[in-house]
Amino acid sequence: MKIFNKEKLKEVDEFTIKEQNIKSEELMERAAVQLFGWLKTQLKEHQPKINLFCGIGNNGGDGLALARLLLNDGYEVEVYIVNFSDKRSDDFLLNLNRLKENKFWPEFINENSDLPELQQGEIVIDAIFGIGLNRPAEGWVKELIQHINQSKTYVISVDVPSGLYLDKAPDDKEVIIKAETTITFQLPKLVFFLPETAEFAGRVEIADIGLDQNFISNTAAEASLIQQPDAQRLYQSRTKFSHKGTFGHCLVAGGSYGKMGSVLLATKAALRAGAGKVSALIPKCGYQILQLGIPEAMVITAENEKHLTNTQTDFVPESICFGIGAGKEEGTKHYLEQLMKEHGSPMLIDADGINILAENKDLWKLLPEKSILTPHPGELRRLLGDWEDDFDKLEKAKRFSLEYKVILVIKGAYTITIADENLYVNSTGNPGMATAGSGDTLSGIISGLVSQGYDPGVAAVFGVYLHGKAGDLAAEKLGFEALIAEDIIQHLGKAYKSLFE
Ligand SMILES: NC(=O)C1=CN([C@@H]2O[C@H](COP(=O)(O)OP(=O)(O)OC[C@H]3O[C@@H](n4cnc5c(N)ncnc54)[C@H](O)[C@@H]3O)[C@@H](O)[C@H]2O)[C@H](O)CC1
Numbered sequence: 001m002k003i004f005n006k007e008k009l010k011e012v013d014e015f016t017i018k019e020q021n022i023k024s025e026e027l028m029e030r031a032a033v034q035l036f037g038w039l040k041t042q043l044k045e046h047q048p049k050i051n052l053f054c055g056i057g058n059n060g061g062d063g064l065a066l067a068r069l070l071l072n073d074g075y076e077v078e079v080y081i082v083n084f085s086d087k088r089s090d091d092f093l094l095n096l097n098r099l100k101e102n103k104f105w106p107e108f109i110n111e112n113s114d115l116p117e118l119q120q121g122e123i124v125i126d127a128i129f130g131i132g133l134n135r136p137a138e139g140w141v142k143e144l145i146q147h148i149n150q151s152k153t154y155v156i157s158v159d160v161p162s163g164l165y166l167d168k169a170p171d172d173k174e175v176i177i178k179a180e181t182t183i184t185f186q187l188p189k190l191v192f193f194l195p196e197t198a199e200f201a202g203r204v205e206i207a208d209i210g211l212d213q214n215f216i217s218n219t220a221a222e223a224s225l226i227q228q229p230d231a232q233r234l235y236q237s238r239t240k241f242s243h244k245g246t247f248g249h250c251l252v253a254g255g256s257y258g259k260m261g262s263v264l265l266a267t268k269a270a271l272r273a274g275a276g277k278v279s280a281l282i283p284k285c286g287y288q289i290l291q292l293g294i295p296e297a298m299v300i301t302a303e304n305e306k307h308l309t310n311t312q313t314d315f316v317p318e319s320i321c322f323g324i325g326a327g328k329e330e331g332t333k334h335y336l337e338q339l340m341k342e343h344g345s346p347m348l349i350d351a352d353g354i355n356i357l358a359e360n361k362d363l364w365k366l367l368p369e370k371s372i373l374t375p376h377p378g379e380l381r382r383l384l385g386d387w388e389d390d391f392d393k394l395e396k397a398k399r400f401s402l403e404y405k406v407i408l409v410i411k412g413a414y415t416i417t418i419a420d421e422n423l424y425v426n427s428t429g430n431p432g433m434a435t436a437g438s439g440d441t442l443s444g445i446i447s448g449l450v451s452q453g454y455d456p457g458v459a460a461v462f463g464v465y466l467h468g469k470a471g472d473l474a475a476e477k478l479g480f481e482a483l484i485a486e487d488i489i490q491h492l493g494k495a496y497k498s499l500f501e
């Protein structure tokens with residue numbers, strides 16, 4: 001599903017109005033009908049008091065239209081107009097008049113008003129600012145937002161939590177509504193998935209307001225949210241007459257004394273992802289661990305007992321996964337250098353592989369085109385240096401990815417893959433996956449996909465989705481706490497099958 005920026009959201013709005021020959025107020029009515037339908041379904045027979053806080057733009061207009069639908073259905077409603085400006089939008093005014101025609105007068109609040117009383121168990125609908133926010137809310141509006149956040153009500157934001165910008169980091173986190181649920185129109189917004197701002201949106205629901213699908217399909221977006229239908233399209237089916245050679249030979253090079261389990265996990269994950277053959281290349285001390293731990297894999301040992309050093313293989317792997325548990329010994333660095341020079345095809349580099357790159361910038365030019373780097377935030381910081389905020393981080397990461405023609409998988413609650421200047425935001429995964437070895441399984445899965453002939457960019461996006469989905473399926477059975485990396489591997493088969501459920 002595409003993620004549009006502010007400008008494109010406005011364009012699709014305008015295009016739809018023209019194409020469907022409707023007035024803009026019709027879109028607002030559709031938005032309100034969707035909000036009303038969602039609320040009614042959630043509330044069932046409950047009738048809590050609903051406090052609507054409406055700004056003076058179209059986000060506020062959505063709130064006023066919703067208030068009318070709620071009142072007509074018999075809900076107890078209080079409407080507060082957050083009267084921060086007299087530049088009211090036309091559709092706001094239209095819906096204000098419609099409310100008045102229904103003999104309902106909202107309460108206008110400004111800097112001289114007392115903060116409204118909000119009781120536990122009540123609902124707050126936040127329709128103060130939508131995508132039109134262009135400067136921080138100040139003074140009494142800030143106080144009001146803080147008052148709402150401190151109340152014990154259930155807060156539902158309309159389109160966007162008020163105070164969040166779509167295209168930049170917030171100036172002041174104290175001036176953002178913290179919603180339990182955000183009902184956003186038609187397309188998800190990038191800020192709902194970034195570490196610094198995701199918490200404000202809470203649970204995100206997408207409401208279809210009938211914006212023009214052709215326009216959406218034909219308009220390029222710099223970001224997309226990868227959900228089941230998107231992942232399904234990436235899947236490559238197998239023919240009956242395939243053999244293990246068809247699915248490639250994956251080489252997992254990594255490990256050091258005390259960290260051999262990581263290679264075991266990545267190797268298993270590559271096999272479960274569907275690689276035809278997997279060889280683990282490890283220092284000598286890991287030989288028995290690997291052979292006993294995963295009989296389906298082959299094992300090659302480097303010269304050194306405890307860390308990786310230059311090693312020749314008698315085959316050319318279709319994919320290489322380098323760096324897991326590898327340490328940063330000089331010999332290991334030389335081996336990475338050798339691999340990058342000799343193996344012209346893309347490699348996946350993770351963990352200490354990334355740390356070695358971070359400490360040796362002269363190696364960057366050797367990165368084979370379309371190689372995949374899978375840093376967690378700490379590794380990314382070592383690689384790119386500090387960033388000011390999430391937007392700055394993404395900009396720096398995009399620049400790095402473009403300059404070295406590599407794919408970056410930025411791991412997190414919503415892992416973001418950067419390939420060809422596009423951002424792919426993953427929708428699967430859960431806090432149970434914040435456990436040792438989880439990243440090793442991801443690297444194994446992606447490498448297993450590359451070895452089967454998936455384009456590295458596709459392998460990264462698809463692998464991240466499958467990894468998260470396997471984790472979700474595991475968590476359904478085990479809960480978050482008990483989930484360990486092995487469980488992710490165990491559920492990979494079900495994750496594949498779920499693509500078609
Ligand atoms: N296609 C859609 O997605 C639809 C969206 N709808 C809703 O419309 C809003 C966007 O409305 P807009 O009028 O452009 O902006 P806002 O209501 O978000 O903006 C408020 C208003 O206030 C001014 N302003 C901005 N920041 C501040 C500030 N800090 N202090 C004071 N004033 C500020 C700004 O200039 C605006 O004029 C969208 O989110 C949806 O909820 C449609 O109803 C349906 C179609």
Ligand SMILES: [K+]
Pocket residue numbers: 059126127128129130157158159160161162
């Ligand atoms: K809002």
